[in-house]
Amino acid sequence: MSSVVLWVNCGPKENAKSMVDICSIGRTQRSVKVCSRIKFGSGGAVVAESLRSSEERVYEVVLKQAALVREEKRGANIEFDLEKTIEGDFSNGDLLNLAYDRCGEVCAEYAKTFYLGTQLMTEERRKAIWAIYVWCRRTDELVDGPNASHITPKALDRWEQRLSDVFEGRPYDLYDAALSHTVSKYPVDIQPFKDMIEGMRMDLRKSRYNNFDELYLYCYYVAGTVGLMSVPVMGIAPQSKASTETIYNAALALGIANQLTNILRDVGEDGRRGRVYLPQDELAQAGLSDDDIMRGRVTEKWRNFMKGQIKRARMFFDEAEKGVAELSSASRWPVWASLLLYRQILDSIEANDYDNFTKRAYVGKVNKLLSLPAAYGIALLGPQNLTKFLMR
Secondary structure, eight states: OOOOOSSOOBOOBOOOSSHHHHTOBOSSSSSOOOGGGEEEOGGGOEEEOOOOHHHHHHHHHHHHHHHHHHHHHTTTSOOOOTTOOOSSTTOOHHHHHHHHHHHHHHHHHHOHHHHHHHTTSOHHHHHHHHHHHHHHHHHHHHHHSTTGGGOOHHHHHHHHHHHHHHHTTOOSSHHHHHHHHHHHHSOOOSHHHHHHHHHHHHHHHOOOBSSHHHHHHHHIIIIIHHHHHHHHHHOBOTTOOSOHHHHHHHHHHHHHHHHHHHHHHTHHHHHHTTOOOSBHHHHHHTTOOHHHHHHTOOOHHHHHHHHHHHHHHHHHHHHHHHHHTTBOGGGHHHHHHHHHHHHHHHHHHHHTTTOTTTOOOOOOHHHHHHHHHHHHHHHHHOHHHHHHHHHO
16 A cells, blocks of 8 residues: 655644644654644544654654755755766766666656656756656555565565665666666665665555554655655755755655545555555544445445544645745645645545545546646745735
8 A cells, every 4th residue: 555656745843723733743853743643533533642653753764864954055055966977887877867768757657747747847856856756666566566466575675775785876777777876966865765665564564553653654654755755856945944854844744645645545445455554443433443444335434534534634735735835946846736636636535425445536637637737836826825816
């Protein structure tokens, strides 16, 4: 049930008055957030809980990546030397360009909307994002692809060793070469990549999640990590006054939101595979169990339960929005497009009367096409200014 969505972000901040603010992480290491503090059962009841270790573990990664970016900024307007070659058999410039082109082809085939959005980015950043996307997709395919039944923990160990080689400038193939070149140019830490592989390991050994704390960690592993990988490449707007940690928290929130949306969309499909990616304690609180999911009956209890789960996902989307505006202006369009499209999947679940057992929620082609100019307008003007512009 893993997923690959670029600029996929999470959200932390301090406890505040609103529901969204409860879902935030603070500016200090001790005020560790998240919506995992919030528990939704029947009717979306909210129960404050103690801080969870999963949040703390994830926030440590956020702080580490943010520190790398700050260190790079102190380097006084460092220009990325994209002519610098990597070690090994892929040092030839023409071959490296071919590697990036291949990554672009994969992105164009499997992430058409996102690929279109990357066309506004600078060539260097665009190629780097393609390289990250392809690595994430290849990793995801290990457990969700056609050969997933043959994948073992040892195979994932070998993939992780290969990742280490890539970061040390020893790529195995063209796709690795593009990523190796990318991580040598941008302040990208290896930990989010390793964490994504850990998410694949989790998929091999775990098919139930006792509570949202466990599910949150899984969502971070398979999706929130992508935000931490990609923000250093997408760049932060020079005029941004937000802290680096805040922007990374927002990036993390979008990943969590997207993965929660995937989970809610695919309840029936996952159930048929013997997997339930919903918090067991919240199911029980709502008077539901795995048996109800396997039967696939839409009852009033199920509708109330789903309303609470959708509410939580939307809160993560709200948190993510706070960080998108802080990205480099050329990088905002694909992120806003992803955010708007995934939000609409939640709308589609509601339109299907919460039947995510036999009906697949999706965004139609017309709405996808309409979302692209909307995302472009928001990327340029911001959501509030765009509304004012349209109201004239």
